[in-house]
Amino acid sequence: MTSVHRERADPKARAGDHRARYRRILRFAAWHLVVTWWFELFLPRIGLVRISERTRAKRMRRFAQRFHVLAVSLGGLMIKVGQFLSSRLDVLPPEITKELEGLQDEVPPVPFAAIRTLAETELGAPLERLFASIEETPIAAASLGQAHRAKLRPDDAAATGLESVVIKVQRPGIDAIVDVDLAALRKVGGWLSHIRLVSDRADMRALVEEFAQTSLEEIDYLNEGANAERFGVDFAHDGRVDVPGVVWEQSTRRVLTLEDVTAIKITDAKALLAAGIDPVEVAPVFASVMFDQLFTTGFFHADPHPGNIFVTPSTDPSAEHPWKLTFIDFGMMGEIPPSTRSGLRKLLIAAASRDGKGLVAAIRNVGVLVPSADTVELERAMTHLFARFGGMGFAELREVDPREFREFAVEFGDVVRSLPFQFPENFLLIIRAMSLTSGVCSSLDDRFNLWDSVEPYAAQLLREERGNILQDAAQQALDAAGMALGLPKRLDGLLTRLEDGSLAVANxxxxxxxxxxxxxxxxxxxxxxxxxxxxxxxxxxxxxxxxxxxxxxxxxxxxxxxxxxxxxxx
CATH class of the missing domain: 4.10.860 (DNA Excision Repair, Uvrb; Chain A)
Known part of the structure; x- marks a missing residue:
């Protein structure tokens, strides 16, 4: 008996399954919070820091393995949580990210009989009346739904200009599973919000609600179809990007019919080379397209993992570009308000010019730092970071002495943890998009240097913003005048502190x-x-x-x- 039939026949069993699922998630979270406290806080406190450090890699790996098993077993949003963790190469150790990489594709498919029942219920007719043919074996199985190839009937093909399509169908019962998972995540977020070390850095309840909103939007396929069309309009005149068309007549909230645009997976180096496409040339184009979304249009694909991007060779020999980047799966999208986008543009310009002070100011403008934060030490750390590691690609960074990395990480980490960070709306999606972008580019070219893509893009932004140069110059003149007026008072205070011996070199x-x-x-x-x-x-x-x-x-x-x-x- 399929899961759909079982749920319909026995609602008490379904409710019991949901309670067991809820408790299983909470038990997992509670246990690992206790383990983390014991090894990371208690043992160092009583002088056993070496035990904590010696066992950390093994503990991280064990946690990731257990979460991997939990996510695959439960599916639903647990897969999404694992995917997010696997993309955080910037803050999480490789023991965690490497173990969770498989969650991008490792999801067991739903039997086609259950998919057929749901699709026919949604579309109001047998599939044989709606499609000329449909493949029962899925081409992709994700945590919230799965996709099957099909062909439109001749009249529909003539009306839409499409013949080969992909039918995306939600997993049966996913609505209730999402509700249970969000309830459990809200509970865990509430626990974390009572831990001061966490609550001082982020509003966990707000972050969970942001994740909840994104997840609920992702299971609304009408919303995904609208996102695909909007994304297509943004890049309608860009020969580097392609987007599948939507067959609205055969789409509902739980079923989405799209043009079949399957091509070469972006990280399939062998297939790219066989098609005459150099993977090294794909990396900077992909980075540039993602920059356009984040810093120009403000509407960006928040899940650009390799399974959602194809490289499509052009069949037109006269085309301006010999291949295109074809994006699919527009369920997880982010939108950046103009004010935040302006701050991100300034952040990019500061990073490209290796301006540590300007970078910190841009971070504050974006809203990541609260206005009252003392950023002197952060500016110094950023300047040090740019001076030592700025401009290095991943291959060059691997050649740096690991001890130097550890020493800088300890110093930089202490500075960061001392500051009151907060996360503006959609910021986690921005981090996710950039983390995945960096990972894809590095897999295409292990010597890929993000700066090579950042600098020309930042120069372009500077040219676009030259209209504000007089305003910027006037503001700088006012700032300089203010500093000049306040300088005598600051010098007098400094001399007084020198005389009475109260000047400290440290913070x-x-x-x-x-x-x-x-x-x-x-x-x-x-x-x-x-x-x-x-x-x-x-x-x-x-x-x-x-x-x-x-x-x-x-x-x-x-x-x-x-x-x-x-x-x-x-």
């Missing part, structure tokens, strides 16, 4: 906060353990009352320790 805020941090750390560690044990016990208790009660009782010990530590630090 003066750091010295004042060390004692407070020492006291807070003791209370935070105990409070975190108390919360982790209490939450874990409440989650586990539903399935194992004895173990759950033990964990909840044990949470009293760190609570008492936290109260004692707080008093002793006063």
């Amino acid at each position: 003066p805020r750091l010295e004042r906060q060390l004692g407070r941090l020492e006291r807070t750390a003791r209370r935070s560690a105990s409070a975190l353990l108390f919360g982790a044990l209490l939450i874990s016990g409440s989650v586990v208790r539903a399935d194992d009352m004895v173990l759950g009660n033990v964990l909840m009782i044990a949470s009293v010990l760190p609570l008492l320790h936290g109260l004692w530590a707080g008093r002793s630090g006063l």
